[in-house]
Amino acid sequence: MGLGRYVAARLVWAAVVSLVIVTITFVLLAAAPNPDVQRAATQAALEGGDPTAAAERARELRGLDQPLSVRYLDYLRGVYTLEWGWADSRSQPVTVALAEGLYYTAQYSIPWTVLTVLLGPLVGVYSAANKYSWKDHLATGVAFFGYAIPNFFFGIILLLVFGVWFEVIPITYDTTVPVFSVANAVQLSIPVFVLVTGSIGAVMRVSRNESAEFQEAAFMKTARAKGVSPLRAYAYHVMRPTLVPLSTTLVGQLLALFLGSSLLVEVVFSIPGLGRVTYNALIAQDTNLVLGSTLAFTFVAVVGNLLEDLVFTVLDPRISYDDR
Amino acid sequence: MTETHPDRFDEVEWSEISRSRWFEPSVNTLGLVGTLLPLVVLAGYDRAVLPARTPTLAVFGLGYDLTAVDYLFVVTLVLFAWYLVVPLAQHPRMTRRYWREFRRNRPAVVGLGWLGVVFVGGLFGPLVVSAPEQSVLIGHQPPAFLSVDAANVATCVGELHDGRCHGTLTHPLGTTNGGKDVFAGIVYGMQISVKIAFITTTIVAAIGVSVGTVSAYAGGWVDEILMRFVDVVLSFPTLLMFLLILYIYGAGLGMFILVFSLFAWGGTARYVRSKSLSVAEEPFVDASRMSGATTAQVVRRHVVPNTASSIITQLTLLVPGFLLAEAQLAFLGLGDSAIPSWGQLIAAGRSDLSFAPWIVLAPGLVLFATILSFNFLGDALLDALNPETEAESQ
Numbered sequence: 001m002g003l004g005r006y007v008a009a010r011l012v013w014a015a016v017v018s019l020v021i022v023t024i025t026f027v028l029l030a031a032a033p034n035p036d037v038q039r040a041a042t043q044a045a046l047e048g049g050d051p052t053a054a055a056e057r058a059r060e061l062r063g064l065d066q067p068l069s070v071r072y073l074d075y076l077r078g079v080y081t082l083e084w085g086w087a088d089s090r091s092q093p094v095t096v097a098l099a100e101g102l103y104y105t106a107q108y109s110i111p112w113t114v115l116t117v118l119l120g121p122l123v124g125v126y127s128a129a130n131k132y133s134w135k136d137h138l139a140t141g142v143a144f145f146g147y148a149i150p151n152f153f154f155g156i157i158l159l160l161v162f163g164v165w166f167e168v169i170p171i172t173y174d175t176t177v178p179v180f181s182v183a184n185a186v187q188l189s190i191p192v193f194v195l196v197t198g199s200i201g202a203v204m205r206v207s208r209n210e211s212a213e214f215q216e217a218a219f220m221k222t223a224r225a226k227g228v229s230p231l232r233a234y235a236y237h238v239m240r241p242t243l244v245p246l247s248t249t250l251v252g253q254l255l256a257l258f259l260g261s262s263l264l265v266e267v268v269f270s271i272p273g274l275g276r277v278t279y280n281a282l283i284a285q286d287t288n289l290v291l292g293s294t295l296a297f298t299f300v301a302v303v304g305n306l307l308e309d310l311v312f313t314v315l316d317p318r319i320s321y322d323d324r
Numbered sequence: 325m326t327e328t329h330p331d332r333f334d335e336v337e338w339s340e341i342s343r344s345r346w347f348e349p350s351v352n353t354l355g356l357v358g359t360l361l362p363l364v365v366l367a368g369y370d371r372a373v374l375p376a377r378t379p380t381l382a383v384f385g386l387g388y389d390l391t392a393v394d395y396l397f398v399v400t401l402v403l404f405a406w407y408l409v410v411p412l413a414q415h416p417r418m419t420r421r422y423w424r425e426f427r428r429n430r431p432a433v434v435g436l437g438w439l440g441v442v443f444v445g446g447l448f449g450p451l452v453v454s455a456p457e458q459s460v461l462i463g464h465q466p467p468a469f470l471s472v473d474a475a476n477v478a479t480c481v482g483e484l485h486d487g488r489c490h491g492t493l494t495h496p497l498g499t500t501n502g503g504k505d506v507f508a509g510i511v512y513g514m515q516i517s518v519k520i521a522f523i524t525t526t527i528v529a530a531i532g533v534s535v536g537t538v539s540a541y542a543g544g545w546v547d548e549i550l551m552r553f554v555d556v557v558l559s560f561p562t563l564l565m566f567l568l569i570l571y572i573y574g575a576g577l578g579m580f581i582l583v584f585s586l587f588a589w590g591g592t593a594r595y596v597r598s599k600s601l602s603v604a605e606e607p608f609v610d611a612s613r614m615s616g617a618t619t620a621q622v623v624r625r626h627v628v629p630n631t632a633s634s635i636i637t638q639l640t641l642l643v644p645g646f647l648l649a650e651a652q653l654a655f656l657g658l659g660d661s662a663i664p665s666w667g668q669l670i671a672a673g674r675s676d677l678s679f680a681p682w683i684v685l686a687p688g689l690v691l692f693a694t695i696l697s698f699n700f701l702g703d704a705l706l707d708a709l710n711p712e713t714e715a716e717s718q
Contacts, residue, residue: 259563
């Protein structure tokens with residue numbers, strides 16, 4: 001199988017996965033009583049009307065009286081054409097609400113991802129190069145600490161220390177400051193720090209253990225014997241092969257963290273990003289928005305996994321496409 | 325099984341050692357069935373005879389109604405006892421070897437000790453410590469040996485001098501906003517954590533091992549379909565799906581455990597599959613086949629036990645994820661508010677953080693210590709159970 005066919009097969013597979021997940025959400029929604037219909041019935045009952053008729057009307061309005069197959073196809077069409085409906089709780093289309101959330105989420109996600117991807121392997125390889133020195137032990141300690149401390153708990157503590165006691169950072173996120181300003185950098189520094197410590201541990205451990213293997217490899221001895229400078233030797237002969245196994249775990253882990261932590265970190269630091277949009281939608285019982293944000297996160301996950309697999313094949317020419 | 329050990333390998337009477345019939349239960353299986361039977365009887369009695377809201381053990385004066393999660397928890401405990409603790413006792417030589425390997429990793433020993441405390445505390449703590457009760461008057465009591473500005477405390481239980489309220493040993497870790505004892509809250513939270521850890525581990529292991537071995541042994545299109553299914557499970561955003569389920573149906577602890585364990589076995593299945601494939605190539609599998617073992621016997625006696633060592637490590641590293649997810653949901657106020665978990669406690673103290681940090685700190689540090697212990701444990705088990713990595717770790 002050539003690269004083109006592999007990529008095509010992988011793309012088809014990503015589409016299948018997204019279809020499966022979208023179908024599951026449809027089944028979940030279809031099997032449950034719709035809160036909007038219930039609300040309409042309650043409303044009618046409170047106003048002295050007929051709750052059954054009101055519920056019927058609400059169902060008709062939302063097309064719930066049609067057969068399941070029609071509704072499913074309608075649903076699919078809506079999802080894939082990005083017609084995600086109206087977010088009642090925010091009085092705007094779901095896609096607009098999500099885009100607004102994404103604007104804030106991106107502001108801390110991009111520095112976080114860049115820092116993790118840059119620092120993680122660097123510290124890991126450095127740690128492996130100085131194995132069992134105090135620096136290595138320190139790095140290992142930091143890795144375990146960051147990995148084990150719950151992000152939201154760490155966030156609260158840092159907010160207490162730097163926000164309440166030292167008053168270095170604002171306690172609530174200020175949306176009025178421009179994106180590229182010192183104030184914004186200051187207020188995002190702690191959330192980014194919390195997320196980086198949370199995600200860098202795993203990256204550091206993997207790159208440390210993987211690169212330890214390559215340091216003793218024959219090609220490193222050759223490079224040293226030829227008088228290649230240590231920096232160049234590590235950059236070319238250790239870092240590169242280390243990145244290959246790393247890339248298989250990195251994206252998955254970052255995504256898992258992104259899905260889980262962005263919600264928590266945004267709630268703790270009151271950043272009005274995607275996670276908070278989801279959270280508020282849950283609280284406000286806004287079905288369309290809950291569904292929309294779930295789908296948004298899901299698509300991010302599917303696309304992330306897809307990219308991971310594609311990057312992996314490009315990075316490592318040694319692997320034939322038939323193996324997977 | 326006869327106890328005479330022949331001197332030479334070729335004198336071994338194979339039919340005496342390998343079980344000839346397909347199903348001849350071991351002592352452990354018999355013990356398991358023997359322990360589970362009374363439990364099934366109790367569950368049946370609870371369901372069929374007792375009125376819905378009567379506590380299960382009301383006859384003995386225990387006012388605690390057993391839920392489905394409790395039954396599941398007891399079943400998993402029994403499983404662990406018969407298939408982990410008893411086998412370790414049955415093979416003292418191997419146990420000593422594992423322990424020697426394990427002991428070299430000092431953080432892991434400390435971690436194991438802490439997990440032991442959580443386990444015992446979760447199992448027996450609620451019997452000793454009374455449940456945290458709401459009592460608004462004694463809210464915000466500081467922990468023992470610490471003091472807090474008296475203005476923040478409605479009624480000071482301990483000594484009050486210089487305008488500062490001092491903590492007492494009645495509330496060793498202070499109280500929450502509502503006057504609930506933080507220490508009691510942590511002990512009750514241990515129980516929730518132990519339940520989550522045991523039940524999820526069992527479900528994940530059961531599904532993962534089954535799918536993995538079936539996939540490896542069936543091969544062909546069964547393998548293909550199962551592994552594609554694993555791909556879907558692996559790329560499934562569990563937390564979000566759980567939020568969706570929670571939103572549509574509402575969800576308690578049982579649903580949490582179910583959803584999270586039903587979408588966590590993907591990695592285990594992959595692991596077991598690759599391990600099974602490599603074990604199937606081993607000479608000892610050929611040997612047992614030649615002496616007449618069926619596929620079922622090979623899988624039961626050789627393949628599954630050999631994959632166990634690698635999945636134990638993997639499961640150890642999965643548990644902290646579940647505990648964290650539960651705490652996160654509880655913190656968001658989306659968890660099961662009926663259960664006193666650590667996350668609930670952290671959430672409860674968040675608004676009083678500036679003057680009563682112990683409400684957040686105590687359960688947060690306990691959660692941190694538990695997750696850290698699991699990670700240390702997983703690291704050490706990897707070295708102890710897998711002799712191949714030994715050379716690398718040195």
